[in-house]
Amino acid sequence: xxxxxxxxxxxxxxxxxxxxxxxxxxxxxxxxxxxxxxxxxxxxxxxxxxxxxxxxxxxxxxxxxxxxxxxxxxxxxxxxxxxxxxxxxxxxxxxxxxxxxxxxxxxxxxxxxxxxxxxxxxxxxxxxxxxxxxxxxxxxxxxxxxxxxxxxx
Numbered sequence: 292x293x294x295x296x297x298x299x300x301x302x303x304x305x306x307x308x309x310x311x312x313x314x315x316x317x318x319x320x321x322x323x324x325x326x327x328x329x330x331x332x333x334x335x336x337x338x339x340x341x342x343x344x345x346x347x348x349x350x351x352x353x354x355x356x357x358x359x360x361x362x363x364x365x366x367x368x369x370x371x372x373x374x375x376x377x378x379x380x381x382x383x384x385x386x387x388x389x390x391x392x393x394x395x396x397x398x399x400x401x402x403x404x405x406x407x408x409x410x411x412x413x414x415x416x417x418x419x420x421x422x423x424x425x426x427x428x429x430x431x432x433x434x435x436x437x438x439x440x441x442x443x444x
Contacts, residue, residue, distance in 0.1 A: 334438075339390050350376075
């Protein structure tokens with residue numbers, strides 16, 4: 292076999308392997324079932340009740356242990372978020388306002404995740420209100436739906 296034939300054969304083999312490696316997988320990809328709105332939204336109703344009772348310990352149980360919360364200084368963990376809420380929105384452990392949500396929208400992000408957006412409303416005892424928008428990323432964990440990330444402003 293001459294050098295040209297061996298080189299041409301090797302080049303052909305390399306091109307065939309490269310071509311085979313670049314082929315797209317044509318097998319259908321199974322779609323994940325979307326997150327269930329009826330399971331995610333009650334989680335927000337539960338934490339509203341916890342907040343309004345002044346039970347921040349119970350309030351934070353809806354957050355995943357690896358959850359993050361966005362503050363002006365950047366991302367913080369759940370314990371820092373709890374401290375922030377305690378300082379900013381309670382007096383001697385009693386909430387200075389009641390919490391409610393409206394404009395809730397949920398967008399499934401596959402089977403195990405969901406994006407929930409809406410508006411929170413804090414109503415003080417003198418009926419003045421403070422409100423803002425939020426986005427929450429939920430994850431379906433072994434013990435139910437948990438907040439993985441909270442960005443409220």
